[in-house]
Amino acid sequence: MSRETPTTAPATDLPLPPPNAESQAFWDAARDGHLLLTRCTACDAVQFPPQHSCTACGGTTGNPFTASGTGEIFTFTINHRAPSPAFKARAPYIIALVDLAEGPRLMMNVINCAPEDVKIGMTVKIVFEARGDMALPQAELV
């Protein structure tokens, strides 16, 4: 049984991640609607989050590329208790680990669907939720 899709709270009140020198290009691409990953030039491992060295081989050079924007829900939880007043209007909301088609696993919200409609293994597409001057990658069911 499906409930009505919850109303999305104003995103401007929600917390923002602090960009740094290694992640600024990622956040710039996100604001433009692209999910930016990096492929290690030494071993081809795909890196996320943005960082100075490859977690697979320690190499320090990589080529950024735009991800396909698709993934699969590895697991998820439904949060009923808002951690701050800004999240209260969103509760209950879905926090998921999404395996991107390119390999990295990202934590994000699954938005625009009722919590009881989400299942492990579902295909999602990455969308970008504007928050102030930034945009966060989030997932929607396909």
Ligand SMILES: [Zn+2]
């Ligand atoms: Zn590497």
